[in-house]
Amino acid sequence: MAVVVAAGFLDAHMSAARRLEARSDLVRVVETVLESVRGGALPMVSGEVDLTDEFQPLSSIRVRTKVVVTTKSPQGLFSVRVEARAMVRSEDMVVTITTQVWKP
């Protein structure tokens, strides 16, 4: 019984470690997308973003990234919502940041 309990702990550890690594990657990819939009490296349009050249996750996850852009007032100001999503041990993890950006 002790071994079964210990195995449960080990599995919980692995799951927690994967989630920690994945969350760290998702936060970094969201920052990369936001900085790309802010700097003009990505167009200020809504849609899926492919960051294969700019970002390699530290963990073995496949990150899907989406940008939603809405116009704000005054002219030239936009609300940018970046969403990074990955499956981690059959659990869907999402990190979202919304900020305001002037059109570069």
Add this chain to the structure above:
Amino acid sequence: MNSRGTSLVELLVVLALLSVMILVGAQLVVHSMELLGATGRAVSNPLVVHVTSRLRHDVQEAAALQWQDSIWIEEPLVLITHDGAIVSIALEDGNLVRAQTTGPGSPPDRRVILRGVTGWWWRNPVEGVVDLNITYLVNPAPERQSSRDVGFGLERRQENLRFAIRGGGGGTRW
């Protein structure tokens, strides 16, 4: 009547087996907790978090780059702030060194911000955006440790960072 109870020897043997199982289980539990702690420290390595924060601040606060290159290069990254100070970040003998010069003729303030660095690359893919690529040595993730002793061996880890320059004024990038 042929009743047969449990002998003292049998009882001791059962107790010994139970003790061994509990000992093994407890060791696994303790080890798993140690691994979880090590993973947390590896993911949010305070030194790397500090260096990343330092680089983020330097690049975002810069007004311009001294020179630009759209392909990856290993040369020092030289940033010019809005008040004319020059911040240089370069790889020197395995150390990432940050040097800041506040004015002409003044000696640079040089500091090692990260040791164990094996690769330093940067590029300027479009004007106003800087990509950084740093490779450094860290303790491997717990499940990849070939020994149960934390700190056995080192592995390379790579950070890819992208920052937009914002210190030029004008407000259009904020």
